[in-house]
Amino acid sequence: MNYHKYYPIDVVNGPGTRATLFVSGCEHACRGCYNQSTWKLDSGHLFDDAMAQRIIDDLNDTRIKRRGLTLSGGDPLHPQNVDAILALVTRVREACPGKDIWCWTGYTLETLSDEQLQVVELIDVLIDGKFEQDLADPSLLWRGSSNQRVHHFNEKATS
Numbered sequence: 001m002n003y004h005k006y007y008p009i010d011v012v013n014g015p016g017t018r019a020t021l022f023v024s025g026c027e028h029a030c031r032g033c034y035n036q037s038t039w040k041l042d043s044g045h046l047f048d049d050a051m052a053q054r055i056i057d058d059l060n061d062t063r064i065k066r067r068g069l070t071l072s073g074g075d076p077l078h079p080q081n082v083d084a085i086l087a088l089v090t091r092v093r094e095a096c097p098g099k100d101i102w103c104w105t106g107y108t109l110e111t112l113s114d115e116q117l118q119v120v121e122l123i124d125v126l127i128d129g130k131f132e133q134d135l136a137d138p139s140l141l142w143r144g145s146s147n148q149r150v151h152h153f154n155e156k157a158t159s
């Protein structure tokens, strides 16, 4: 897996102060996508073990307290990203107790493969669906268009 950007401190992609990873690779090609540079799987930088460890260290940093990890892109659930994302969320779950994980995807929950659902089982919040320009609404919280949905799997991660 490749990633485009990593923000060790982020306050706009999910609630509270977070660490946010934007992965490379997206096959949805939404009209009006604000992140087209992330579409190619081989764009950006290699996501390696050192990067995963950096994220874990940042989440456990007691000087700047992060509420959790945000996964965005690109699409973290792109079939070619799922293995690496599953490994990452498994590690974060083990190494960062109390941190929440939010994930944005262009797929809808009902269409996810078993492997993609393994990721969903380990996260707290999934925002799903393509960005639909005709349904865009800047007043929506955490969503760009009204067809997208915010699925909460953990009440503590709902705000």
Ligand code: SF4
Pocket (backbone or CB within 6 Å): 026, 027, 028, 029, 030, 033, 034, 035, 036, 038, 073, 074, 075, 105, 106, 129, 130, 131
């Ligand atoms: S799912 Fe997101 S990154 Fe992919 S094309 Fe749509 S808006 Fe862009």
